[in-house]
Amino acid sequence: MLTGVRQWLREEPRQAAALGASALALTLSFLGVRIGWLDPAWLAVLLCGVPILREGAEGLFTRFDIRADVLVSLALVASVIIGEIFAAGEVAFIMQLGALLEERTVARARAGIERLVHLRPRTARRLAEDGAESVIPAEAVQAGDTLRVLPGETIPVDGLILSGQTAIDQSVMTGESLPVDKGPGDEVSSGTVNQFGAFDMRAVRVGEDSALQRMIRLVQSADAGKARIVRLADRWATWIVLTALLAAAGTWLVTGEALRAVTILVVFCPCALVLATPTAIMAAIGNATRHGVLVKEGDALERLARVRTVAFDKTGTLTFGTPGVVRVHSALPDLTPDELLRLTASAEQRSEHPLGKAIVRHFRATAAKAAPVEDFHMLPGRGVSARCDGRQVLAGNAALLSGHGISLPPELEAEARAALGQGQSLVYVALDGKAAGLVALADQLRPTAGQTLAGLRRCGVETVLLTGDSDAAAQSVARQLPLADVRAHCLPEDKLRWIRQQEAQGRPVCMIGDGINDAPALKTALVGVAMGGAGSDIAVEAADMALVQDDIRELPHIFALARRTMRTITCNLSFSMLLNFAAIFLAMGGLLSPVSGALVHNAGSVLVIVNSALLLHWQARDRG
Known part of the structure; x- marks a missing residue:
């Protein structure tokens, strides 16, 4: 987190300095400090408000587009006219801070693509x-x-x-x-x-x-094709601006009192409306961080609330991504499985192959003593050969044994077929030129995977497995977890195609993965969640969220939090709209002065902030 802040300060020094100076000026203004006759909040108006006025003018006069910038610009001007300088500076500061965070998010996404490009061999x-x-x-x-x-x-x-x-x-x-x-x-x-x-x-x-x-x-096209959600405040801005302007103009024409018209522009000042979404999102992000989830995209929670299908990668996501010994089978009556494991692990001690390392790691956990090793040979693509306790040991694939003229007895072949049918990897072992047995290994399922998928189903979310592994490995996982669909042999473009098909049918998808091969899918899905601990840097950069400690148990809470956040935002927006329109009617009737109108809209802002702050410690109830 601190590294990201330091990088941002280096890359955006002018914006950082402007925001810092504005925050200090607003603090002094709030405390009642004055520099002669000048309110310090003027600095925030100039540093943060002028760019908003420029954007609003460009949007209105060059694109004929009335959005939140126009809404805020009118409020800034009205606040300055009646002397509410702090209110003007406050709104300008909040808007500029949100815009800067968005820019950093886009830059971070581009960095992910650059890292992927650097994988190309030179x-x-x-x-x-x-x-x-x-x-x-x-x-x-x-x-x-x-x-x-x-x-x-x-x-x-x-x-x-x-x-x-x-x-x-x-x-x-x-x-x-x-x-x-x-x-x-x-x-x-x-x-x-x-x-x-x-x-x-x-x-x-x-x-x-x-x-x-x-x-x-694929990653570049997915990034370009992923449309950003338009803020609710932007969607409503046109109607709010027209309503406020018509109300102000009508009041001025009917009553002839310019003060009432200015009061209308002040009370419709969209502080509460502007604060409604970002305060809720910031509080929800704080909640997610406490649960080990890093939310990188500001609107990711808004998008997550719409998701009804979650696609999981297998390796490193639902599983640990490392092989472990699941079975040791001896084919010789005078050889126990423990002794077979000891000799195999002894021969594999110098091996660099992940299967050999997994066998050695499993054996060392038993606290047994390995046999001394002599005449070790690594046989690339086949296995290892060594002498252990005076016996010649071969450990590797079936081609290694057949290359030495060693055939598998029918019982061992049947055991191997059963293990392969469950998606397990095999290391065959021969002793002194005779087939002795096998060691079966498999990727280990995370203990919390079943609990997580069951929690997502209770949230009304369908779970799907998309994996590049074999059918046998995929079905082995499917037998242990509540999955609605399983798709094996998926290359990056296959995952991408499936996600696009689902979203074309109106079924928004959340993709959860950890590898570089998942980056296109993480980018294309409505929401991408990466495993932040074991996952690759490129996957984390491509995703909208990251599980910092790879704890998938938090996924049901995050889904529930996203929906709760959207309900809070809707409540905030509805309240701020009702307050604004009620204040407009009161101002039209002369019941509110500019000063009392400013108090009303500031009270509305406080209530919105308090309601959003409740999300900080919100906890999803276990509906199981």
């Missing part, structure tokens, strides 16, 4: 026909070129593997929690990361046609 290793290797700019790669990708490097373009075995981290594109083993003939995408073995590939889609470039364009 260089590529091109192989000549004689095998000579040269490093060239990534944009110089042509379709048909042969490229070499080393361990740890980002793949520069889309293509096909010609030779080599490896594992690719595809989370940037699909959100999959585990690297995917790849070999000759398999497709690879730009922006994904080569984890282990080196490989040669043929470039197929380059430049603007690559998968990463397509995703960047």
Whole structure:
């Protein structure tokens, strides 16, 4: 929070200085301080009010558009005419503060796109026909070129593997929690990361046609196509301005008293109307922050109140995004599952593969002692080989065992089919040249996921799963959670297409995700919510809200808070409108003077602020 404030101060020094000076001037005016005969609030009028007058004039005379700027401009002029300088400065300050916060939000959204652009690889290793290797700019790669990708490097373009075995981290594109083993003939995408073995590939889609470039364009188009909600005050401004002007002109013509006409312009001064929405939103944002939710867009809560469908990413959102051991199965009668786990974890101690690391992490939690390791070999794309306690251990995929001439017994094959059907990842184990068993791993579901989705359903919200994982992994989650629909194998454009289809049918969607691949969907959805702890920076930048501690339990409260906020805003607006029109009628009848009229509209502002402040500590009731 403090970092964001410091950045804002650096980027917008003049606006920050103007607001700071205006706030100080208004404080002095409120305390009754005067500089000679001059009211300090004049400084706020000049610094904050003049830009509003200019915007209002431009909108009225160049676009013929009567909005809140025109409304506020008239109130400023009327307040100055009757000497209510503090009221004029107060309204101008509030309007300028809100406008500046909006500008910062837009700038933050652009920063997210820039970070996504920076994911593009800068260089590529091109192989000549004689095998000579040269490093060239990534944009110089042509379709048909042969490229070499080393361990740890980002793949520069889309293509096909010609030779080599490896594992690719595809989370940037699909959100999959585990690297995917790849070999000759398999497709690879730009922006994904080569984890282990080196490989040669043929470039197929380059430049603007690559998968990463397509995703960047998706985020940019989603950002441009997401219309901002027009404030209720703006929607009503035309009618309020016309009503007040007609009332003032009519009163002047009928009574011949200019004072009554000026009083009408003062009492219709839209302080309460201007304060109705931002005070409620600010209080609700404070409430959300106390519950670990960072609200980045000022109108995000307004939009969230309209949502009736929530789409969840799986990996890192409903799950932790890290694999964990769920089952150890021994195929040898004289080998216990605990001993099989010990030997497997011992062999995997030096492995860099996420599955191997997960097995070691699980074994260490048992406090058992690992076996000494000798003759360790990492076999990219297949697994590991090592000697542990004098036994030769192979741990990896089925191709590793078959490559060593080891076949799986029928019982072990049946166990493997059952585990794969539940979306689990398998590490097969062989001891001394004989199949010994397997270790099954799966992404761990968050313990609060079921409670969260049940709470959303009680709020009248339908929950849907959109994941880049396999059908088996998606259905495994669906069996444990109350989901209305499940869609697997979703690339970023598939999520985007589904959201647009739903919103075209009049079903606003809230997207909740954590990965770079979720950024287009987070941008396109009416409301995007990112996992702020485990989520990528780009996902957080693309979203309207972020769960700071990744606590999805707070989602039902935030939905209920959004609807409560809209009810508070409606109440504030209705009250301020009734007060304004009642005061206009009293002023027309000569029952209010300019001074008493100013008191009435200030009282209305105070009541609106008090009503909004009740949102600060509002707590949704558990309707379960």
